[in-house]
């Protein structure tokens with residue numbers, strides 16, 4: 001256990017992977033509290049100053065002030081927080097700090113991995129994706145909000161560069177044993193547009209679709225975890241699209257979900273479509289479709305959906321006939 005009364009601030013920053021530069025008995029780094037150093041140019045231009053001798057800090061942009069204990073609290077440092085018996089920190093502040101810390105510590109090779117999946121820096125920050133150590137392993141962190149937009153837990157994706165993954169699943173929750181959440185639903189209900197909603201299979205696909213202005217949600221437990229109450233919610237949308245993975249689990253999952261939705265929809269108001277990803281070129285999921293440049297977002301919406309049930313689509317051919325008759 002760390003002793004905050006004796007640990008040097010330089011030491012503490014190193015332990016938390018916070019880079020800094022030293023000048024005149026001061027440590028300078030990028031502000032961790034606010035977006036003061038968003039562009040992250042040279043660390044020498046950082047706004048957060050620590051006194052090397054007593055660990056007190058001051059951000060010269062946002063004005064945040066404190067000491068090593070308030071910093072540890074902010075970073076969600078469990079080693080230290082367990083020692084802080086006098087101060088109670090509520091759970092949601094705790095998880096927010098952890099999410100910020102992970103987002104701040106995301107290494108370049110993980111950014112590259114995400115960029116290869118078409119998730120750029122803006123998208124990474126919009127969704128506060130990050131990186132950190134949990135259960136003795138390194139993971140990409142995906143913050144999960146509940147339907148009201150409150151952070152409830154992290155979904156962890158195994159570090160794709162960590163080849164030694166024995167005994168660990170590809171995805172896991174932190175803390176463990178969490179309920180399924182309809183990921184991104186809190187975001188899309190902010191829009192008044194109830195025209196269409198896409199249900200996809202996984203957070204990265206979901207984030208990618210939304211970055212392309214395609215309103216998508218996903219269950220944090222994959223194809224099989226779609227709750228009955230969510231079906232009631234998505235009935236608000238006139239077109240419901242299912243776009244699960246192009247494999248047997250995805251196809252089976254889509255079939256089951258469509259059956260369940262069909263029972264609940266209003267046949268004159270809701271139409272259900274299934275997105276059929278191209279069978280050629282090893283296109284396994286939504287991300288593959290866009291990464292391999294198979295089509296644009298418009299083409300994704302206009303060319304891939306196949307009508308399944310509910311309100312029938314308007315037959316475009318009928319319009320053409322009308323025009324010809326004139």
Ligand SMILES: [Zn+2]
Nearest residue numbers: 031036059062
């Ligand atoms: Zn600041």
